[in-house]
Amino acid sequence: MTQFAIKLTLIFVFLCFAGCGSSVAVWTDGEVPFVRSTPEVIERMLEVARVKPGDVIYDIGSGDGAIIIYAAKKYGVKGVGIEIDQGLVERARSNAYVEKVQHLVEFRAQDAFTVDISPATVVTLYMLPEFNAKLRPIMERQLKPGTRVVSHDYPIEGWTPVHAEQVRGTFVHDHTVMLYEIR
Numbered sequence: 001m002t003q004f005a006i007k008l009t010l011i012f013v014f015l016c017f018a019g020c021g022s023s024v025a026v027w028t029d030g031e032v033p034f035v036r037s038t039p040e041v042i043e044r045m046l047e048v049a050r051v052k053p054g055d056v057i058y059d060i061g062s063g064d065g066a067i068i069i070y071a072a073k074k075y076g077v078k079g080v081g082i083e084i085d086q087g088l089v090e091r092a093r094s095n096a097y098v099e100k101v102q103h104l105v106e107f108r109a110q111d112a113f114t115v116d117i118s119p120a121t122v123v124t125l126y127m128l129p130e131f132n133a134k135l136r137p138i139m140e141r142q143l144k145p146g147t148r149v150v151s152h153d154y155p156i157e158g159w160t161p162v163h164a165e166q167v168r169g170t171f172v173h174d175h176t177v178m179l180y181e182i183r
């Protein structure tokens, strides 16, 4: 199969699991296409992670910044979005200005596998299982005990969630939110 065909297949698979038609998938330079988490899922991800004042949230593959911006608006917490696509980083920065949280958030155009994520107290993920598996040793090395890692739809292979729940989606697919804790 050509690279193009592989990417098309992956977009199809991702969209089906994201809830066919509820989001638009855009392929970027990374391993995972851009599909936005829904507001309902973002709300539950942050509640399940027990976000509180003083937390520092890292969204790995932050897309247009929705998770980090929501956390800054609702909880007043600082956040860092790591995103490989420069256009999405610019969109996230501009969204942060519109929502007046630019002083709390930072969006970096960077490959997630080259980033120091050690300042995080909460990590959010909406990435495919292979990506999560590749990121796992980095998280194990860098994250402090007590850090919460919350993943939308895709598990982190080799870790056991301390909590998992369904969030109502479209008629095709309900979403899953999984919480892990670094020990």
Ligand SMILES: C[S@@+](CC[C@H](N)C(=O)[O-])C[C@H]1O[C@@H](n2cnc3c(N)ncnc32)[C@H](O)[C@@H]1O
Binding pocket: 028, 029, 030, 031, 032, 033, 034, 035, 036, 037, 038, 059, 060, 061, 062, 063, 064, 065, 066, 067, 082, 083, 084, 085, 088, 110, 111, 112, 113, 125, 126, 127, 152
């Ligand atoms: C499914 S979207 C999630 C967007 C956002 N976190 C949300 O939940 O709304 C995945 C994002 O990861 C980005 N991405 C893929 N590979 C990446 C990498 N190696 N480093 C940083 N970002 C990456 C994609 O460009 C895309 O925007």
